[in-house]
Amino acid sequence: ANPRDVETLAILGLTQMRRQAFAEAETALAAATTLAPKNPGLIRAHAAALIGARRFREAAVRLERAWPLHPEAWGLLNDLAWLRATCPDASVRNGQAAVTHAETLVADPARRTPSHLDTLAAAYAETGRFGPAVKAMDEAIAATPVSSPSREAYVQRRVRYQSQRPYHAE
Structure with a gap:
């Protein structure tokens, strides 16, 4: 994956989060985490977008699955x-x-x-x-x-x- 694509998607997602456009943020951050699945910061941002979109169960599953893979990612x-x-x-x-x-x-x-x-x-x-x-x-x-x-x-x-x-x- 092109790191620039990941960065662009992450910036887009975080910008949409600040605008409280959570569905759009979730789409961008889901794509970013697909390209960089081992980035705990992106996973947290994606879960936050899911929460903002009131998709709580999906956010919980996302975090539950990510935590064992990143046991030092205390966030x-x-x-x-x-x-x-x-x-x-x-x-x-x-x-x-x-x-x-x-x-x-x-x-x-x-x-x-x-x-x-x-x-x-x-x-x-x-x-x-x-x-x-x-x-x-x-x-x-x-x-x-x-x-x-x-x-x-x-x-x-x-x-x-x-x-x-x-x-x-x-």
């Missing part, structure tokens, strides 16, 4: 755990799988990033483990600069978990 595992914990489609959510994936993700202290802890908290909340969810969010918030745009979302999710309500994406 793939985070995306998979987040989708399994927070998917708007209840039939795609799987709290226990989300917990397993998220716990694997944060097992190494170097990977206990705020976004990974946010995913862990969402997974715990999805399984009704609200105490550990709040604790994970406290750790995420403490590690997030006050100026970060993510901080407010973390605080809002912490309030949900404190109120014993899981977070589900819209």
Whole structure:
């Protein structure tokens, strides 16, 4: 495959994502991943386009199949755990799988990033483990600069978990 073709398709797909033209983005990113099937960044982008197009089950399958092939691509595992914990489609959510994936993700202290802890908290909340969810969010918030745009979302999710309500994406 011509690397320029892959790059062109990836740029097109990401541009369409920014425009929220998810069906077009999915088409371009599917083609890019066909040409470069071992690129975890493209796989993540393709899954994100599928999610944007509300094709949640396909996104979950895409991530589930990709993760074993890229066991060091922690972003793939985070995306998979987040989708399994927070998917708007209840039939795609799987709290226990989300917990397993998220716990694997944060097992190494170097990977206990705020976004990974946010995913862990969402997974715990999805399984009704609200105490550990709040604790994970406290750790995420403490590690997030006050100026970060993510901080407010973390605080809002912490309030949900404190109120014993899981977070589900819209």
